[in-house]
Amino acid sequence: MKQLLAIALGGSAGAILRFVISNGVYQGLGRVFPYGTLAVNLIGCFLMGLLTEVLLLQPPSGLTITYRPAILVGLFGALTTFSTFSLETIYLIERGYLLRAMSNIVISVSSCLFVTWIGLLSGRVLFFYKSGAVRLFGWLLPYGILFINFIGAFLIGLFTQVLVQQIAVSTEYRAAIMVILTGLFTTFSGLYFILYLLTEGYTFKQELHNLLILFLINMMTCIIAVWVGLLAGKQFQ
Incomplete structure (x- = not known):
C-alpha cells in the first residue's frame, strides 16, 4: 500500500512537471515542431538513467524500497510521454508534414536512447x-x-x-x-x-x-x- 501511495504521489508530481516543462518550451520555441514533448522526454530519460543507476547502488532499506518505484515508475513514468509523442507524429503526417514527422521519430528515439545511456554512465561514474x-x-x-x-x-x-x-x-x-x-x-x-x-x-x-x-x-x-x-x-x- 505504501508503494502504491508513493507511486501515485510521484506520478502526480511528474504530470505537473511535464505540463510545466512542455508549455514553457512551447512558449519559447513555438509549436511548429513538438519541442515540448521532446524536451520532457530528454530530461526524463536522462534522469531515469542517472537515478536508476544511483538508486540501485544504495543499500536496501524500507525507505529505498518505497521511494525507488515512486521516483522511477511514478515521477519519471508520468514525466516522459511516448503516447503524446506518437499522437503528435500522427498529426504531423495527417497535415502533410512528412519531413517533420520523420525528423520527430528519428530525433526523439535516437536522442532519448542517447541521454538514457548518458544518465546511466553518469551514475556509474559518480559512484565509481x-x-x-x-x-x-x-x-x-x-x-x-x-x-x-x-x-x-x-x-x-x-x-x-x-x-x-x-x-x-x-x-x-x-x-x-x-x-x-x-x-x-x-x-x-x-x-x-x-x-x-x-x-x-x-x-x-x-x-x-x-x-x-x-x-x-x-x-x-x-x-x-x-x-x-x-x-x-x-x-x-
Whole structure:
C-alpha cells in the first residue's frame, strides 16, 4: 500500500512537471515542431538513467524500497510521454508534414536512447570511486548524493520559475511557493542524507555535531542550486 501511495504521489508530481516543462518550451520555441514533448522526454530519460543507476547502488532499506518505484515508475513514468509523442507524429503526417514527422521519430528515439545511456554512465561514474563518498579530515562526505540533491533542487528552481511565468500570481505567492518547495525538498533530502550517514556507521550519540554540519552542507547546496535554477528559468521569459 505504501508503494502504491508513493507511486501515485510521484506520478502526480511528474504530470505537473511535464505540463510545466512542455508549455514553457512551447512558449519559447513555438509549436511548429513538438519541442515540448521532446524536451520532457530528454530530461526524463536522462534522469531515469542517472537515478536508476544511483538508486540501485544504495543499500536496501524500507525507505529505498518505497521511494525507488515512486521516483522511477511514478515521477519519471508520468514525466516522459511516448503516447503524446506518437499522437503528435500522427498529426504531423495527417497535415502533410512528412519531413517533420520523420525528423520527430528519428530525433526523439535516437536522442532519448542517447541521454538514457548518458544518465546511466553518469551514475556509474559518480559512484565509481568509493561508492560516491570520500573521507575528508575523518568525515565521510557523500559527494554523489550531494550532486543528486543539487540536480533536484536546481530543477525545482527552474520549473517553479517557468511555472510562475505562466500564471498570474503575486510576488508574495511566488515567494511562498519557493519557500515551501525548497523547504520540503531540503528537509527530505537532508533526512535521506542523514539516514545514509547512519547506515555508514555514524551515530547520533557520538557524532551529532558532524551530522548537523553535514546536514547544513546539504541545505546550503540545495539553496544554491535553487537560486541557480531560478536564474536559469528567467531565460525562458
